[in-house]
Amino acid sequence: MMHGPPHPYRWFVRRRGLKYIILYLLSNHGPMTGAQIIDEIERLTMGFWRPSPGSVYPALEELESEGLIKVARVEGTKKYYEITESGKQFIGIPSIDKGTSAVNDFISLAKYIMDNWDSLSEEDKVRVREVIREMMKVMG
Incomplete structure (x- = not known):
């Protein structure tokens, strides 16, 4: 949840930015669960923003359907997502072997x-x- 007065970038973050943030996190941290992504965003923003599961999980589903992320592994009820080569290209990470x-x-x-x-x-x-x-x- 965002705190404080309305921010001019709030629309971007809610509508499109969250997807970019998720791709960035997966490109830097490797496979993560939705809960880990929520926790990491809260940590990175020093507690100013903790996205809700109602925004993160639909974003994960959308990114997966677009082929930008995929499920890396499943452990019990936990799905670990990782960025695909298409996802890396989407956010401008060059493919390097x-x-x-x-x-x-x-x-x-x-x-x-x-x-x-x-x-x-x-x-x-x-x-x-x-x-x-x-x-x-x-x-x-």
């Missing part, structure tokens, strides 16, 4: 380690050097 994604993450972490090399403990430096040696064996 898992290998490319891992390489991108590796490069970012390597740059971070290089920038902070002087502040690493000797134990961590030894561990990094060992991983580099193992990688060099694999690369030939």
Whole structure:
């Protein structure tokens, strides 16, 4: 529930924004239940907005019928939804295969380690050097 005076974006959030928010959450958090989505929106808005089940579950059904999300798994009565490739494209997330994604993450972490090399403990430096040696064996 939203608190405070009417907000000019309230219509957008109620009519269309909730779908975008759900897609964003699923793209960043992986599979989630409707209840988890409600809780996460409340957490992200610091308690200012807790969408009702009467708005979230119809939005999930609509997103599923549009092929933007799918049921990832069912555990008892809980359905876990995940974003589809179409959903990622819909919100502008480029398709990157898992290998490319891992390489991108590796490069970012390597740059971070290089920038902070002087502040690493000797134990961590030894561990990094060992991983580099193992990688060099694999690369030939």
